[in-house]
Amino acid sequence: MKRTLVIAELDHGVLKPCTHAAVAAARRAAELAGGTFEILLLGPGAGTASGALLNFGAAALHVAEHPELAEPLADRYAVAVAHVARGRGTDFLIAAASTFSKDLLPRVAGLLDAGMLSDVVEIGADSSGPLFKRVLHAGNAIATVILEGPVRVATLRAAAFPPAPRLESTAPVLAVDLSGLAWPDGTSFVARDRKTSARPDATEARIVVSGGRGIKTSEDFERLVGGLADALGGAVGSSRALVDAGITANSLQIGQTGKVVAPDLYIAVGISGAIQHIAGMKDTKVIVAINKDPDAPIFEVADLGLVADVYQAVPEMIERLQRR
Amino acid sequence: MKILVPIKRVPDSDTRIRVKPDGSGIVTDGVKFSLNPFDAIALEEALRIRERLGAAEVLAVTLGGEDSIEQLRTGLAMGADRALLVRTPGPLDSLAVARILAALVRKESPDLVLLGKQAIDDDSNQVGQMLGGMLGLPQATFVSKLEFQPDGRSVRCGRETDAGIETLGVRLPAVITADLRLNEPRYVSLPGIMKAKKRPIEELSPEALGVTAASRTRVLRLEAPAGRKAGVRLRTVEELVARLRDGAGLT
Incomplete structure (x- = not known):
């Protein structure tokens, strides 16, 4: 977990608050491993949304905007995420657990041949390396788990990671070069029943x-x-x-x-x-x-x-x- | 049309799960095991597709030991055409399962892999997506509506997302994971179960598929979650509102 990559979640170009929990977890992982973390924002409005993440300790913010990423289709997003992870030498990929990340991250894990843990509630370590806690059996058991391999992937429960405080330093924002990627075209976006409720999620x-x-x-x-x-x-x-x-x-x-x-x-x-x-x-x-x-x-x-x-x-x- | 339906044996959803005192696992004595409910939904959908199209082969597959044959028989009793056990030693993580399934998909060349969005034991929600990534197949997860398009080579899927229902067009072959509201699985009759007992169960090993079943995750121990302490029963709404104002998160 020397080089952690947080996958930010956007809702129509607006950063979802759960991303701050993933950033807090990344800071924790970086601290434990003596490494750094970066954040990847994908899709329309990613550049603008990155403004909300400038001061949270990331070594860099990567912005991936491309016509192929107009809708959050896992097939295409996974190609972009794996591309960035390979290019940055990422060894730990994380995102807050949601239908977005649960659709996307296991596919990325499949592309990178990486082991994955879902719904992590604690990141710790002992002498042998990082240890994770996650819930299973409908919350009736909490497992302490080792995750091995050159690349690790996890989603985490946002409520278990309180947002990290702001810092003085400002992260550089870098545009991801997506030219030359082969985009899968097996899925196509048709429609979304937009929630119209004024109530919070x-x-x-x-x-x-x-x-x-x-x-x-x-x-x-x-x-x-x-x-x-x-x-x-x-x-x-x-x-x-x-x-x-x-x-x-x-x-x-x-x-x-x-x-x-x-x-x-x-x-x-x-x-x-x-x-x-x-x-x-x-x-x-x-x-x-x-x-x-x-x-x-x-x-x-x-x-x-x-x-x-x-x-x-x-x-x-x-x-x-x-x-x- | 060939549809591959991976299924899993899990503790029944009505079972109260208890962690063993030594933390080595869950108590399985006296626990009833069933077909993972999401997999039952996936299998039901495969059977309905076969009924609609007139001709299709539905192959139910599971990974595990002798015990898992019980769930394959349930699959046959529901109406699967074939049942296959890939014999694997001990528990496997999602990546290992997806690797074995990927090898099986290469061997069987199904038009559709239809499976539950998650197993209710480890609650991982990973295998379908990993499989899609490994094979470069289109994916649609958390699907609660599935319609074949007139060309027969693509489907339209309604997906349940945090933001509401999303509709995708998906070209076959593809991996689709089933959510709760895709259908109500059919009732399995006793004669159906008896008949399924006489049907053959195909068997394979990971080695025969050319893969090694190596997990990257290892569970060290389990613990029971901290229980919530017993609360207070109030008698009136007035009392409740007063208590809420008094410090239960409200000011």
Whole structure:
């Protein structure tokens, strides 16, 4: 981990905050190995977005803008990332865990014949070299793992790596030469259902209000879960049950196979608390559960529990919060 | 049309996973093992493609030991045409699995590799993407909608991303990983299971495929996550709001 490369994540040209967690992890890795780290930004707006990363200790910022990178297609992005990694002698590639990095980084690992760890929550070392901790079995086990080979790849849980402080020094910004690369053309972008919500993303919010089977319709979800989130300035999330029932959008799902969040406050509204859901939120600082079933497993992990019908309790809660 | 569906034997999703006191692994005594749910979805999709196209061969493959034959039989009972066990010693990481599958893809030349987006035991979510990278095949991950185009040589995929559903056109041959909402896997009947028991299971070794199964990751130990301490039950909304204002992240 002498030469670490962070893959920044952009959303339509804007740097996603989770990138700061990856930078913090890179600083940690560089510190442990006595090495340096660099950051790679890809796609439209990468140059502008690099401005937000100038003062975090990177040895250099690499900007890869190219017509072939107009959409974040893993096939093409992986070619560009592998090209930069080879050129820079990168031995450790990291990014914050998200659908972007989970699509891209294993493909890069395949191209570079590198071993990979997903959802790393701790980077440490003993006398023999770097050690990683990661969660598996839906959060029911934490593994201490050795990752071997000339190149290592990892995604990490953003919540486990608090953003690193700003530094005085400013990193140089370099344009990546992508000429002469053979771009794969087997995938083509067709469309994206753009999220139109004004609410923050659940993975980046301090407060998340999440709904489960206790909510019966989309309108109720918006009124109760959305209303409570808005009263608190938080994000909304959903259990798998509501997504499967067509009540909430896929991108709201929190759990083992959806998003993993660790906010300051998580309010579970009518969520029973299957282990797969709990895997996605149990690192929250304060968990609140509202459920009419006193035996719901969610109460086993909740700091504050209220046995109540969400249809009565939540409107009252919104009303009281707005009264302040 | 040939579809290769890699599948994995994992502890059933309803099992409560416990770490052994010595940290050497998880407790497996009395644990029921099943076909990884995402792989069941991938296999179901392969079977539906075969039903739609009229002619296709669905090959279910797994890596592991004798135990994994049980999941191959589940695959046959669901409707796979062939079942193949690549006998491998001990646990393998995603890179080793992808290497073996890459060799198998070169041998079998499928038009489509369809697999689950992640296994619910190690939760890595890597094999499909690594395989795509190694073979230079187009990839679409986390797919919840898959439609064949009229030319029969490309598919349109709806992918579940953090930003919402993304639609991609993908030229075959390709690697596609299945997300939860792609379909509901079919029910496997008892007669189906009985019939599957009589079907042949093909076998191969990594050596026969010309690859060595070397993992680059090594788990030293497992530990149970710190449990959350029991919380407080409140009686009224008023109390709850007061507690929240009092310091549970709110001011």
